[in-house]
Amino acid sequence: MLNEFDIFKDFLHQQKLRWTPQRKMILDVFLSFDGHVQIESLHEKMQAQDPSLGIATLYRTLKLLVDCGLVEAHSFQNGRKTYERTFHVRHHDHLICTRCETTIEFEHPLIEKYQLEICEQYGFSLKSHKMELLGICRNCRK
Amino acid sequence: MLNEFDIFKDFLHQQKLRWTPQRKMILDVFLSFDGHVQIESLHEKMQAQDPSLGIATLYRTLKLLVDCGLVEAHSFQNGRKTYERTFHVRHHDHLICTRCETTIEFEHPLIEKYQLEICEQYGFSLKSHKMELLGICRNCRK
DNA sequence: TTTTATAATGATAACGATTATCAATATAAA
């Protein structure tokens, strides 16, 4: 059974790039998070494990993970990037609080169904979709 | 009939802020664009009308327009912000062909309804949403 | 195993969009 490490290794090999301890560790730390992660969180956790690892390597490796399809990059309100795992994860949409930037994942089968309907109507073959609902979350409304 | 200028003026007055020629001109230039605008485009067009107007004022005014609800700010992949008019504009979603980049606008009342349902469920107050369906269009499938 | 070509690393300088600072000026209420 293929896992993220094998996929990353294969990708690197195909591109004539190298499998290094740093890249292994970064993928490891990344996978230990759920949902959306910011560089800052990854960096903190990495520093705890190996303070010698530089931030540039972190950015570089995240970019490779995006290139090989294991990770998706988003850029939200404050201009800071967030990274999200895309492999072995059910598809979901996002509720985003525009005040505190909390993100909640959800899924609604009927919305998916109507999306397909619309695509048929216009002769589209649907590959993927992105839906973000922007608003103010329960906490921020208090 | 209330227009954008009146709304902005009222907002400024309420906040004890001032109505200035620069703010008028920026709103004017902003409204002359359709869809998403970047600071760069606004700045160019403004320079043509009045080269003395500074970029800081542009940023400051855009922020005020967002605060008073006339404009919505997004931040896309490249980290650059885009601004979108939100008043007197029908909302719409997008079907995007990933091959030829054709974009079709659509609207589906039931999807909107279920979005509201989801927000209620999580205690969100919905302000806006973005939905993009990515696929291959009729032409490209031939 | 040793050699060798070259990819990767960490430190840090550079970049670029946005924001903060500040002295001079403009606004609007009294």
Add this chain to the structure above:
DNA sequence: TTTATATTGATAATCGTTATCATTATAAAA
């Protein structure tokens, strides 16, 4: 008018992200 203070333009500062570069590590070949 006068007066308090908000606004302006210029530009320095900020901060997340990238590029640079000398040193080191990797992996394929010998």
